[in-house]
Amino acid sequence: MTRLLVLGAPDWFYNLVTKFIAVGRGPVDYLIWPLLQIAVVLFIIATLVAYLVYAERKISALIQARLGPMRVGPWGLLQPLADLVKLISKEDIVPDKADRTIFPLAPMISVVAAFTSLAVLPFGPTWLHIADVNIGLLFVFAFSSLGVLGIIMAGWSSNSKYPLLGGLRSSAQMVSYEVGMGLAIVGALVFTGTLSMVGVIDGQIRSGVWNAFYQPLGFFIFFICGLAETNRTPFDLPEGETEIVGGFHTEYSGFRWSLFFLSEYTGMLIVSAVATTLYLGGWHLPFVTSRIDPNASPFLYSIVGLITFAGKVTVLIYVFMWFRWTFPRYRYDQLMDLGWKWLTPAALANIVLTGIVYVGIKYGLHLKFAGANDGFIGPANIKAKLVTILVMFAVATPVVLGFVAFLNRRTATWDIAEQRRRQIVARTERRARIAGLKV
Amino acid sequence: MNWKRALSRYLLIDLFKGLRVTFKQQNPGEIITEQYPKVRPIVSERFRGAPRLNLDPETGESLCIACNLCAVVCPENCIEVGWENREVVASGRQAQKRKVLTTFIFDTSRCLFCNLCAEVCPTYCLELTQDFELAAYTRKDFVWDREMLEHGREIRKYRK
Numbered sequence: 001m002t003r004l005l006v007l008g009a010p011d012w013f014y015n016l017v018t019k020f021i022a023v024g025r026g027p028v029d030y031l032i033w034p035l036l037q038i039a040v041v042l043f044i045i046a047t048l049v050a051y052l053v054y055a056e057r058k059i060s061a062l063i064q065a066r067l068g069p070m071r072v073g074p075w076g077l078l079q080p081l082a083d084l085v086k087l088i089s090k091e092d093i094v095p096d097k098a099d100r101t102i103f104p105l106a107p108m109i110s111v112v113a114a115f116t117s118l119a120v121l122p123f124g125p126t127w128l129h130i131a132d133v134n135i136g137l138l139f140v141f142a143f144s145s146l147g148v149l150g151i152i153m154a155g156w157s158s159n160s161k162y163p164l165l166g167g168l169r170s171s172a173q174m175v176s177y178e179v180g181m182g183l184a185i186v187g188a189l190v191f192t193g194t195l196s197m198v199g200v201i202d203g204q205i206r207s208g209v210w211n212a213f214y215q216p217l218g219f220f221i222f223f224i225c226g227l228a229e230t231n232r233t234p235f236d237l238p239e240g241e242t243e244i245v246g247g248f249h250t251e252y253s254g255f256r257w258s259l260f261f262l263s264e265y266t267g268m269l270i271v272s273a274v275a276t277t278l279y280l281g282g283w284h285l286p287f288v289t290s291r292i293d294p295n296a297s298p299f300l301y302s303i304v305g306l307i308t309f310a311g312k313v314t315v316l317i318y319v320f321m322w323f324r325w326t327f328p329r330y331r332y333d334q335l336m337d338l339g340w341k342w343l344t345p346a347a348l349a350n351i352v353l354t355g356i357v358y359v360g361i362k363y364g365l366h367l368k369f370a371g372a373n374d375g376f377i378g379p380a381n382i383k384a385k386l387v388t389i390l391v392m393f394a395v396a397t398p399v400v401l402g403f404v405a406f407l408n409r410r411t412a413t414w415d416i417a418e419q420r421r422r423q424i425v426a427r428t429e430r431r432a433r434i435a436g437l438k439v
Numbered sequence: 440m441n442w443k444r445a446l447s448r449y450l451l452i453d454l455f456k457g458l459r460v461t462f463k464q465q466n467p468g469e470i471i472t473e474q475y476p477k478v479r480p481i482v483s484e485r486f487r488g489a490p491r492l493n494l495d496p497e498t499g500e501s502l503c504i505a506c507n508l509c510a511v512v513c514p515e516n517c518i519e520v521g522w523e524n525r526e527v528v529a530s531g532r533q534a535q536k537r538k539v540l541t542t543f544i545f546d547t548s549r550c551l552f553c554n555l556c557a558e559v560c561p562t563y564c565l566e567l568t569q570d571f572e573l574a575a576y577t578r579k580d581f582v583w584d585r586e587m588l589e590h591g592r593e594i595r596k597y598r599k
Contacts, residue, residue, distance in 0.1 A: 062465040067472040326461040327454070401449050418444075 009033035010127040012299070037130045041118055049265040050080035056321050063325045090254035095158060098251065102157035107252065107259035110150030114266035117143045121273045122197045124283055124306030126298055129198065136197035137189075140274055141182065144229060147263060148174040151231075151238060151248045154260070158251040166247025169332065170238035173228055176339030177235075181225035183347035187218040187354040188278045197274075201282030205289075210281040213389045217350050217397050219279040221343050223319075226271035228339070231264060232320055234327040237335060272316035276309060280316075283309045341408050349403045353396040361388050487552040487567035490545050492588040501589065502564035505540040509556035509565050517546035518556060545588055547573055548581035 009017075009028050017028050054069065054076070061068030069076030094103055120136040122129045133139055148170055155167015188211040189195065192203035204210055212219045228235035239247040246252075249260045276282060283289065283305030294301045330338065361384050447453065473480045482488070493502050505522035521542035528534045557566050570592065575581050583592075 059465070061472075062467065062470075063461045065464065065469055065471050067470055067474070070474065322458065322461060326457050405445075405449065 010298070013127070034130060038119075041123070041130060042115065045115070045118060045266060045269065046262070048269070049262055050084065052265045052268070052317065053083070053261070054080050055317075056324070059318070059321045060325045063322075084258075087258040088255055092254045092256065093251075095160065095251050097159040099157035099159065102153050103251075104256065106150045106154035106157060107256045107263070108150070109153065110147050110263035111259045111266075113143045113147040113150065114263040114270065117270045118266070120197055121270065122201055122277055122282055122309070123273075124302050124309055125294065126302050128302050128306050132196060132198045134194070134196045134199070137185065137195045137200070137274070137278070140197075140270065141178070144267065144270065145174060145178055147267060150260075150263070154252065155248040158248075160251055162244040162246070162250045163248050165244045166238045166240065166250070169240070169244075170231065170248060173231075173235065173237060173335060173339075176336060177225045177228035177343070180221055180339060180343035180347050181229060183344065183351060184218045184221040184225060185278055186347075186351050187215045188222075190351075190354050190358050191215070197277050197282075200277055201284065204281045205284045207385070208286075208290075209385055209389070210279060210284070212279040212281075214392055215279065215350070215354065216393055217346065217400055218354070219275070221347050221350070222275060222279065223316075224338075224343060226275060227320065227323065228335075230267040230271050230320075232268065233324040234330050235335060236329055237332060240329065242329075268317060268320055269313065272313045272320065273309075275316055276312040280312050282312075337411065341411055342404055345407050346400050346404045349400045350396070353399060354392075357388060357391050357396065361391075482569050482571060486569050486571070487554050487557075489547070489568050489570040489573055489592060490550070490556075490583070490588055491566050491568045491591060492543060492585065493564050493566055494589060501540055501585075502562045503540045503543065504562055504564075505538045506561060508559045508561065512555045512559045514553065514555065515546075515549045515551055517549040519544040540585075543585040543588055545583045546581060547583055548578065 009032070013033060014025065014028050017023060017032060023032075057079075058068040058076075060066075069079040072078040072082045094100065117140045119130045120133050120139050122132070122136075151170040152167045155163040155165075155170070158164070188200075191207075191211055191214050192200045194200060194203065200211075227233075231238050237247075239249070241247075244250070249257055252260060285304070285308040289301070289304055289308065292301045292304060364384070494500065495502055503520075505520055507520050507522075510516075510518040510520050519542070520540065521544075522538050522540055524536055525539045526534050527537045527539060552567060554567055560566075568591075572592070573581075
């Protein structure tokens with residue numbers, strides 16, 4: 001059966017529309033409903049992003065024993081509005097030597113790439129997501145890598161050294177971390193067997209186990225790569241305020257700059273949503289969503305699902321911000337080290353181990369119960385699931401860590417105290433040798 | 440590298456320690472920001488700010504005896520005391536000639552808040568108070584006359 005790209009309007013919406021205008025099912029399903037959904041999602045996300053900036057400022061303020069924005073509205077709640085007015089009314093400067101076609105195009109590409117991914121995000125069950133594409137995850141990955149094109153174009157077209165450096169860093173970072181990210185999700189996909197975002201969540205709901213338990217390491221790698229993908233601290237080298245002024249957006253001002261900002265925060269939202277979908281069970285809330293019958297009360301189920309999903313995304317975004325105000329930025333070579341020497345091999349090893357465990361336990365299940373071939377998606381043996389989780393935590397994770405440690409046994413350590421210790425040892429040896437020669 | 444150290448590195452113990460510190464910091468009770476125009480800050484006890492000429496709390500007359508010591512001791516010469524010799528009838532006494540204060544000019548723009556004038560004052564009349572909002576729009580406004588020194592500057596209350 002082919003899957004429809006657009007899911008179609010729910011019955012209550014169709015009934016509502018036909019009360020006012022006489023239209024068939026077709027226009028409502030394929031025109032009015034999707035357009036309405038897109039408008040609502042865009043409006044909510046744009047507002048949300050503005051308040052994410054507010055949240056970030058508040059969290060950073062709390063971490064630094066400050067108060068943050070307090071003057072506009074109660075507790076500074078209208079600050080995003082004031083920021084918006086300021087950004088729109090600011091002068092739009094285009095540098096004299098800038099490339100006049102690419103320069104305005106770059107922020108647009110960033111924003112469009114970020115917003116397009118929203119189309120396949122499963123915000124909630126039934127009618128709450130815009131489209132259920134059967135390659136949903138691939139789609140999100142494709143568009144999140146497209147976002148970096150905007151950054152590179154911005155870096156190039158500004159015709160200035162700092163943006164160029166920022167663009168270069170961004171492209172290198174993207175190439176190294178996209179690999180780790182793509183490999184990290186394979187482990188989770190082994191358990192769900194589909195690339196569709198809704199399918200992934202459905203699989204987790206049916207099996208009752210979130211993929212994060214099957215894939216602790218995969219989740220970890222995915223999250224780190226997600227940080228790098230969205231240019232968040234500790235991986236904010238493309239911006240690198242202390243080194244390269246503002247990075248790729250040094251020459252941007254006013255509204256164009258705010259477009260980059262918008263795409264950055266939307267990217268954060270998307271990575272959090274994808275992590276929630278892949279690893280944290282999407283809109284699945286244990287003991288709550290399983291008690292609501294989706295067929296009997298679809299509306300309640302959808303709303304509870306939406307709130308659950310939003311809650312999980314909020315927690316992840318909080319972690320993003322918490323990380324930002326805790327960790328200092330990586331040095332460029334450390335960033336490359338981490339991406340290529342640690343995360344990518346770890347993700348590869350994770351795939352191999354996941355495959356072995358999956359096939360082993362599935363085969364064992366098959367031997368025990370003939371026909372239990374749906375493996376981990378269906379309501380298979382709970383003992384097998386527990387054993388899988390145990391093996392993944394207690395065996396696979398240490399093995400992967402050991403493997404990566406073995407790979408990096410000759411890599412220069414980042415531990416400064418350790419480096420110093422080695423230096424002292426080397427110096428003592430050298431001195432002893434010299435002294436020996438003199439005698 | 441010993442085993443303990445290696446293990447703590449692979450389990451990212453240091454990173455989690457850092458995260459713990461920043462998480463614990465997010466306590467709204469530990470904020471040290473002062474909401475200045477809304478809430479007036481409490482300045483140090485020894486803070487020396489706007490000058491004031493104290494009045495006798497019983498009679499309401501100035502405590503200043505126009506001895507001119509403050510003007511003499513002032514390193515910046517920012518105080519100017521004006522007086523005249525006048526017949527004064529104190530209660531229950533005969534009329535006698537006394538030095539009476541007429542004008543008192545204090546230039547706050549030149550003052551360095553060294554507190555020498557307040558220390559030298561024999562009647563504890565001149566005093567540097569805790570008030571710190573001394574900004575003015577013109578140079579003329581920095582020069583405080585006797586009226587302003589006795590009654591203090593009008594403090595604007597900010598609602599927002």
